[in-house]
Amino acid sequence: MTAIELPREISVVNIGLPLFADAIRAQGRPVAQVEWRIPAEGDTDAIAALRRTYGTRTAAIDKANAEVVRRLDEGVPQLMGIEAAASVLPDIDDRTVLHSGPPIAWSDICDPLRRSIRAAVMAEGWATTPDEATALVEMGSVRLEPANHHDTVVPMASAIGPSAPVFIVDNAAGGTRAYAPINQGPGQVAWFGMETPAAVERLVFLRQVAGPLLARAIAGSGPIDIFSLVAQGVQMGDDVHMRTQATNNLLIRHLLPQLMSLGGTDAQALAKFLAGNHLFFLNIAMAGAKTLTLWAEQVDGSSVVTSMARNGTTFGIRLAGSQSHEWFTTASPPIGRALYQSGFGPDDAAPDIGDSAVLELVGLGGPAAAASPAVAGFLGGSMSDAIAATEDMERICAGRSTRFKLPILGFRGTPVGVDVRKVVETGITPRINTGILHASAGTGQIGAGVAEAPVACFREALLALSNRPPAG
Amino acid sequence: MTAIELPREISVVNIGLPLFADAIRAQGRPVAQVEWRIPAEGDTDAIAALRRTYGTRTAAIDKANAEVVRRLDEGVPQLMGIEAAASVLPDIDDRTVLHSGPPIAWSDICDPLRRSIRAAVMAEGWATTPDEATALVEMGSVRLEPANHHDTVVPMASAIGPSAPVFIVDNAAGGTRAYAPINQGPGQVAWFGMETPAAVERLVFLRQVAGPLLARAIAGSGPIDIFSLVAQGVQMGDDVHMRTQATNNLLIRHLLPQLMSLGGTDAQALAKFLAGNHLFFLNIAMAGAKTLTLWAEQVDGSSVVTSMARNGTTFGIRLAGSQSHEWFTTASPPIGRALYQSGFGPDDAAPDIGDSAVLELVGLGGPAAAASPAVAGFLGGSMSDAIAATEDMERICAGRSTRFKLPILGFRGTPVGVDVRKVVETGITPRINTGILHASAGTGQIGAGVAEAPVACFREALLALSNRPPAG
Numbered sequence: 001m002t003a004i005e006l007p008r009e010i011s012v013v014n015i016g017l018p019l020f021a022d023a024i025r026a027q028g029r030p031v032a033q034v035e036w037r038i039p040a041e042g043d044t045d046a047i048a049a050l051r052r053t054y055g056t057r058t059a060a061i062d063k064a065n066a067e068v069v070r071r072l073d074e075g076v077p078q079l080m081g082i083e084a085a086a087s088v089l090p091d092i093d094d095r096t097v098l099h100s101g102p103p104i105a106w107s108d109i110c111d112p113l114r115r116s117i118r119a120a121v122m123a124e125g126w127a128t129t130p131d132e133a134t135a136l137v138e139m140g141s142v143r144l145e146p147a148n149h150h151d152t153v154v155p156m157a158s159a160i161g162p163s164a165p166v167f168i169v170d171n172a173a174g175g176t177r178a179y180a181p182i183n184q185g186p187g188q189v190a191w192f193g194m195e196t197p198a199a200v201e202r203l204v205f206l207r208q209v210a211g212p213l214l215a216r217a218i219a220g221s222g223p224i225d226i227f228s229l230v231a232q233g234v235q236m237g238d239d240v241h242m243r244t245q246a247t248n249n250l251l252i253r254h255l256l257p258q259l260m261s262l263g264g265t266d267a268q269a270l271a272k273f274l275a276g277n278h279l280f281f282l283n284i285a286m287a288g289a290k291t292l293t294l295w296a297e298q299v300d301g302s303s304v305v306t307s308m309a310r311n312g313t314t315f316g317i318r319l320a321g322s323q324s325h326e327w328f329t330t331a332s333p334p335i336g337r338a339l340y341q342s343g344f345g346p347d348d349a350a351p352d353i354g355d356s357a358v359l360e361l362v363g364l365g366g367p368a369a370a371a372s373p374a375v376a377g378f379l380g381g382s383m384s385d386a387i388a389a390t391e392d393m394e395r396i397c398a399g400r401s402t403r404f405k406l407p408i409l410g411f412r413g414t415p416v417g418v419d420v421r422k423v424v425e426t427g428i429t430p431r432i433n434t435g436i437l438h439a440s441a442g443t444g445q446i447g448a449g450v451a452e453a454p455v456a457c458f459r460e461a462l463l464a465l466s467n468r469p470p471a472g
Numbered sequence: 473m474t475a476i477e478l479p480r481e482i483s484v485v486n487i488g489l490p491l492f493a494d495a496i497r498a499q500g501r502p503v504a505q506v507e508w509r510i511p512a513e514g515d516t517d518a519i520a521a522l523r524r525t526y527g528t529r530t531a532a533i534d535k536a537n538a539e540v541v542r543r544l545d546e547g548v549p550q551l552m553g554i555e556a557a558a559s560v561l562p563d564i565d566d567r568t569v570l571h572s573g574p575p576i577a578w579s580d581i582c583d584p585l586r587r588s589i590r591a592a593v594m595a596e597g598w599a600t601t602p603d604e605a606t607a608l609v610e611m612g613s614v615r616l617e618p619a620n621h622h623d624t625v626v627p628m629a630s631a632i633g634p635s636a637p638v639f640i641v642d643n644a645a646g647g648t649r650a651y652a653p654i655n656q657g658p659g660q661v662a663w664f665g666m667e668t669p670a671a672v673e674r675l676v677f678l679r680q681v682a683g684p685l686l687a688r689a690i691a692g693s694g695p696i697d698i699f700s701l702v703a704q705g706v707q708m709g710d711d712v713h714m715r716t717q718a719t720n721n722l723l724i725r726h727l728l729p730q731l732m733s734l735g736g737t738d739a740q741a742l743a744k745f746l747a748g749n750h751l752f753f754l755n756i757a758m759a760g761a762k763t764l765t766l767w768a769e770q771v772d773g774s775s776v777v778t779s780m781a782r783n784g785t786t787f788g789i790r791l792a793g794s795q796s797h798e799w800f801t802t803a804s805p806p807i808g809r810a811l812y813q814s815g816f817g818p819d820d821a822a823p824d825i826g827d828s829a830v831l832e833l834v835g836l837g838g839p840a841a842a843a844s845p846a847v848a849g850f851l852g853g854s855m856s857d858a859i860a861a862t863e864d865m866e867r868i869c870a871g872r873s874t875r876f877k878l879p880i881l882g883f884r885g886t887p888v889g890v891d892v893r894k895v896v897e898t899g900i901t902p903r904i905n906t907g908i909l910h911a912s913a914g915t916g917q918i919g920a921g922v923a924e925a926p927v928a929c930f931r932e933a934l935l936a937l938s939n940r941p942p943a944g
């Protein structure tokens with residue numbers, strides 16, 4: 001009888017759960033661990049939908065996605081000017097108030113957004129107290145609409161009335177135009193869910209002072225290539241969502257000749273406002289991004305997300321090819337990795353809110369985390385934490401930016417074009433860099449952090465796509 | 473007879489020349505290479521000087537160096553205002569022109585600096601043509617002095633007359649005050665070695681327009697903490713020598729309320745000048761650094777460099793404890809790793825010039841290369857090239873900045889305090905991020921790059937230190 005000879009050298013490739021690999025490593029033998037998880041966490045409906053959107057349809061969807069990524073990456077948004085919302089926005093009347101996120105009934109709106117809507121109503125002069133404003137809304141005298149349905153994006157708990165000044169941004173290549181209000185700055189402000197007299201006064205200041213003066217400055221400068229400034233800002237530590245400081249200052253330097261020629265006491269007030277507002281550029285970048293998603297959403301048969309917005313109650317997405325206002329929504333998530341101001345914590349925090357996640361669709365914010373030492377501070381403190389956030393986004397995106405480059409990653413482009421197939425398959429959802437508001441006290445911003453989008457709405461979008469007949 | 477059994481497994485540690493290690497590696501055997509070179513390249517005088525400044529004197533010199541590093545790291549330079557040089561600089565008369573670098577006779581001055589001196593003479597109104605200016609200098613009617621001898625630092629081929637406006641910077645902790653002229657900006661400018669009417673006109677503009685208006689703006693703002701802005705700028709991609717864009721824009725945003733209240737056509741000219749000058753902050757940072765080296769050089773018995781400056785002909789350093797104007801000089805080096813504007817190359821380039829290397833003494837410029845994607849572009853293109861430049865500086869510095877942090881290196885501080893012992897021992901000299909001027913044509917800047925300081929002057933400084941009686 002011959003003894004069976006066991007091999008002396010054992011090398012192992014382990015696929016899936018790492019426990020087995022760890023055990024082999026503990027015995028001093030080489031082992032290669034292959035990351036693998038059951039797709040879609042074993043959700044059979046989702047796996048079936050993945051089968052239908054890969055396989056024979058892979059090529060068609062990938063082709064549509066490539067065109068979507070091209071539009072998101074190549075469009076050149078230009079800041080053209082500032083006008084009152086009523087005079088430029090499509091399909092609004094003189095009693096419309098636009099809010100962040102997907103459509104929602106007043107009864108379901110969260111506390112910070114309610115306060116902001118009331119502040120907008122008071123700034124319009126329709127009511128003088130929050131209670132009067134509530135009454136007007138409840139009797140239907142104010143029409144509430146998602147800003148996104150009017151080619152407009154508004155950050156955090158913003159709400160804007162017809163007289164609010166809005167930035168006008170054009171993407172000439174795609175023939176699309178989008179809008180965003182002027183960022184309200186720090187302090188007692190409605191976009192942070194406040195309705196104090198100071199918050200209302202800030203809205204009036206934007207309409208009466210900042211809007212007209214900035215309109216003159218922009219007219220004097222001529223159209224401004226927004227993403228040229230953004231691309232420089234990404235080299236200077238901005239993710240251009242949570243942090244826009246560098247891009248902001250580039251804009252101020254660009255406009256310096258026009259700003260220094262304004263003159264008068266109003267210009268003094270504007271100067272103070274601009275010098276103290278680190279997020280002034282945020283809304284301009286958002287409007288720029290929206291011109292690109294408006295162009296991209298005209299492509300049929302793509303699995304790439306072209307709207308992503310939150311109203312503090314629901315989190316919603318839309319896919320390219322769904323210009324019908326078809327939202328896939330689920331509950332707004334909490335903001336997981338966060339830094340809070342002293343005295344506040346997760347129990348005080350409102351859920352994720354605002355249209356600013358449009359930035360994450362074009363390669364900014366979460367995808368650009370690795371550009372930003374400041375954002376790294378919210379993600380664990382080291383640049384490797386920020387790199388991990390960017391790399392998560394790479395795993396669920398269809399392409400790469402050719403203009404937003406990450407120095408720390410060998411100047412490779414930020415990931416662009418969130419593919420619902422990849423989101424559902426991996427269970428990784430977009431990382432959104434964002435602020436945090438108080439859930440109920442009306443005291444404004446209490447922190448900032450990184451939200452992970454909920455997977456449920458991506459799953460719904462994938463199921464709907466998989467059941468649609470193939471495009472074209 | 474027993475055969476000698478050779479070992480079957482060979483592992484090698486190789487010290488010194490890597491050729492032997494490469495040969496072993498080529499045969500597939502493991503080898504650890506230890507970097508080691510003969511100290512000071514075997515220069516016996518230098519090795520003797522190293523013996524005298526280490527050994528029994530190590531503790532005393534290290535203690536002095538720690539105090540020097542503390543002063544370079546902890547001083548808080550504040551921008552106080554702007555005045556005419558003659559009214560504030562120590563020991564200058566109404567015919568003094570200050571130039572960059574160590575002392576030098578007119579006959580030895582390089583072409584770009586000669587042109588700049590003539591431009592300063594014309595801007596003062598003492599001459600109307602370059603030839604007249606030359607004649608005045610040659611007959612001794614103009615007194616040429618190194619700016620460094622008057623607590624002043626001037627970048628590139630700058631020269632300033634008594635009427636030139638200078639920034640006044642105070643370091644309250646050290647009781648030191650330093651000065652720098654207003655940066656002249658891009659284009660036809662004397663600090664790039666030009667003497668055209670436009671270059672002279674720019675100097676007059678600085679005196680008549682920019683100086684008085686900026687003085688008003690700074691007075692309105694109150695003292696400005698220069699290195700607080702610089703610390704932010706380092707997080708935003710500035711090395712604050714070759715690139716000062718982010719820090720610049722932070723200053724502009726800080727001064728925005730004052731700038732927007734100036735009014736008038738002069739303010740328009742200033743706005744255009746500021747909006748187009750990426751290096752406006754350079755000179756302010758230099759004056760800030762100079763307040764710290766003036767404080768540090770009061771420490772006796774240190775081996776740390778407290779002056780480093782070039783006049784385009786000679787490169788000179790001074791050590792802490794040598795307030796006697798004792799320079800150690802050698803020929804100015806070429807700028808090795810460089811990018812040239814189209815049509816120019818190394819043959820057209822003037823040697824390294826300017827007082828801006830004061831920045832490399834306080835943890836900026838070369839030591840901060842790893843902060844700057846833009847600087848990386850001059851060093852090979854990748855961030856690892858920039859990291860290598862910073863790491864070279866770490867090998868020759870006595871300490872670390874506690875305020876200038878490098879995100880890409882785990883937020884560790886930039887190296888501070890160039891130790892001549894380490895320079896001579898390793899043969900690594902400071903890396904200086906700098907611009908490049910045309911050597912003879914008077915056509916201004918033709919490129920930018922990184923100069924390696926020549927080792928000879930560090931060797932001389934070490935020999936002098938080693939022959940001095942120990943301090944204290």
